[in-house]
Amino acid sequence: MSANAGLDPVAPLEPPVPTQKPIKTTGLHVGDAEPGCRKVDPILVVDKVRRSFGGLTAVDVDHLEVPRGAITALIGPNGAGKTTLFNLLTGFDKPNDGKWMFDGRSLAGMPAYRVARMGQIRTFQLTKALGLLSVMDNMLLGAKGQTGENMFRALLPFLWRTQEEANRAKALDLLTRFKLDTKKDDYAASLSGGQRKLLEMARALMSDPTLVMLDEPMAGVNPALTQSLLDHILNLKSQGMTVLFVEHDMHMVRHIADWVIVMAEGKVVAEGDPHEVMKNPAVIDAYLGQHHDEDIGQDPGAETEHVSAIKELLDDER
Template structure:
């Protein structure tokens, strides 16, 4: 694991006292009054939220906290009941998912979305934007798009080599392991040269042998100037690679700040365990667990 440098990593990200909705020095996402209800359940109720640019931000919280729903709203995969938000200064309310992707905001999913009956290389090439061959009439004239297609393929091959999937380029995506599919999704996301990469539980279902590789790749995204926002339950991962942590519970942002500060916040302990439980937060194999006190 990388050395714990949370104090230095988080310096200069926020303005003023740390609290839910604290302004950021240079936010890439700004959201106001985002709400989403399903029947009588208000899944998301976020008054104000800012995501810092060129940083790795973790979005954490117990199951049902609204993390993935918020992801879906911010990326255009779902529509909020109320609210407005912007990405890189551009308003996104009402903008569909494919357009937000073209603007530089891409995401992966907890359940991978690789096209199983296409090869790994074909999946990668689909991630490139602005392909001339996608136009029906242009597609009938190969000399108009062949050069661009060759360039896209070379870019895809370089990324596959970087993610150690080059040996699998001709395999069907269905033949990959769960961890390899996560790597493929992340690599495919980079085909569009994104500004912001949003990862929904990148470690879920990943073989421990690939965990360090995924961590290194996430850190590599920041090193290349990208912003990362990810949903995760693995507190060991959150503590070691995040610059900033946002905590949700019952659809609301209840705390945010540098990892070491957030982990000690009573609101975070309450969000995970419930104030009515006589419990402590324990780190069990890298994950937050409930350690109940033995009855006397």
């Protein structure tokens, strides 16, 4: 599945870039930029996390640290285990073994809703807008610690009305920033694919998260909206949040990521600064190497997709 917006026939030849010049955060790691290297200030530390489905080991990460206050991209070819790792880290799936810490607290065995309450909020590859709820209700659902979410207190509106009004004001502010304020009373189902991505991101921000995990935020979004999404992701960083995102669009990764983690076949094969990591032979191998043993004629489509992705990157570098 290619999420490369550049392949869109109506897309401009120039790749979409954020309107603001991203300020890259550097000096994130300690020692050499190698797989599993230590970070100066890690927010998420993963140790020996393994998940297999029958005989297939989808994720087998020995050690991984995600730097705080930076934008980290998780890339890799299809089937590399990126989304599975996301699901494991957010409690949506359970690993066979291993442990991982968020902000110094262990998350192993913790259900998804408690992970979210700790400030680690995720979005989904296939957008999960709550269709038959209004855009505003979608937003309000994101707020944490609501008194009225208890069934018995729900019966007494005076207990939660003030809090509700405050949440509503905050939601309206966020919706205005994401240019969805005119849609606030519409069903979320009436939004376009890109607007749903924006809504999902805005909804995640309602809980003031510390770590925002975006699973393919650009998939299926038209180039015009891509630009605004890029700006929003950069804003998250400038507001002090940490971002970890899975992405296929290499232009986007290069433009906004401070750090790149490359996965292949369930393992972390490379890490580093986005400009350096692309030159890493392990990365080129990860993208091109999966068909080394096969006759090139067998699956030309898949091959050329990765070749063009890498070529694009190398072209960009020049």
